[in-house]
Amino acid sequence: MELNEKQIQIIETAERLFAERGFDGTSVRDIADEAGVNVAMISYYFGSKEKMMEALFELRVGSVKIRVESLIKDESLSPLEKVNMLIDEHIDRVMQKQCFHKIMMGVVATNKNPAILKAANSVKIRNAEVVTELIKDGQKKGVFKKKIDVILMMNTMVGTVSQTMMSQTYYREFNKQQDMPDEEFELLLKRRLSIHIKTLFKAILTNEA
Amino acid sequence: MELNEKQIQIIETAERLFAERGFDGTSVRDIADEAGVNVAMISYYFGSKEKMMEALFELRVGSVKIRVESLIKDESLSPLEKVNMLIDEHIDRVMQKQCFHKIMMGVVATNKNPAILKAANSVKIRNAEVVTELIKDGQKKGVFKKKIDVILMMNTMVGTVSQTMMSQTYYREFNKQQDMPDEEFELLLKRRLSIHIKTLFKAILTNEA
């Protein structure tokens, strides 16, 4: 689906509001008002509120696939380096599109929109397969342990990042960093998250201390 | 707030539906129909849909506080044993009240109901304080590392469990355990989660391999 400027403007407004109030908690009038367009434009451009949500999903997910799979094929990197890059890749993606990931959590929690759920699931399955291959490669090379639960490991990465993103205000308070500029804090948070998860993964994957 | 039999029946129906469809995605008529009562009973008993949600929160959270804090004071346990018990405690709680935890994720994601959000935050803060004390104790006794990010560590526990609970059907498919009875699978999942998180925590907390 090709999107013109106005469509993207509407979608991004919707994205913000969905993240703040949930899909059902946001009316098409709210979206239209905040985007500065007439209510009818949403039906005109997307057909329905539901289909606009699907367009948002397509816009955000469509661009991701390629980078991950090309990363895996890079022969100059060790398995552990690849895993670490996947971690940073994931952190960046979530922190850069926080609104979208909040929405996705809601969509997955409530089994509402089947089209999106199915698409999200297929993305997850492909990711798991890619990582599984990567782990097998590491095991063959003798740098990774034999028994590794890939899904639980992925859940730890995804869960830790989501949980941290959702409660970052609280993290900031707890560490008394309210006076720090927003951008600086986000960088700090990403760096700490990266180190934290890489430590965890190293403990799961390798035999080192 | 004292709850009679019928009120609890309504609340538990609401809990299930909220988890399936979200708060705004569930109408009071849906709840009333499924609970087998008249629509007006919800306003009659709770005042409003919003206040019913708060009653649900009170019902589920009210009972938890005591166990954790008494566990901490137990002098016969080592710091690592206490941490491990907190992990199992958390896994049990989430897996036993899956619907409620799904709802809570939605409530925290969308900053809608301020009363619940405030209460949930205060629970989280107290938990973090308790764990921080526990970590300090372990550090004093020389069994834990010096620099530990308690919040990130907690986020890993909470995030991993949430993520695993939400996608357990998918985990089941991936590991080809669809033929396993539900109860058996849940036990298996809890055991694996427990081992997984304890391994992670050991890597964060101690200097051992």
Add this chain to the structure above:
DNA sequence: CAAAGTTAAACAAACGTTTAATTAAAATCA
């Protein structure tokens, strides 16, 4: 002038809540 974009108004359906009438249960009194 035809196509696409934009608008205010109207649409029926669904929403949370309230009302007023009725039934069931509990409390009071003879």
Add this chain to the structure above:
DNA sequence: TGATTTTAATTAAACGTTTGTTTAACTTTG
């Protein structure tokens, strides 16, 4: 205990809003 009154529980119907979507008239663009 049995009749009577008071309170609580339950109901169907109606309330006014808000919901997502559509219409038909109008404006802008190519």
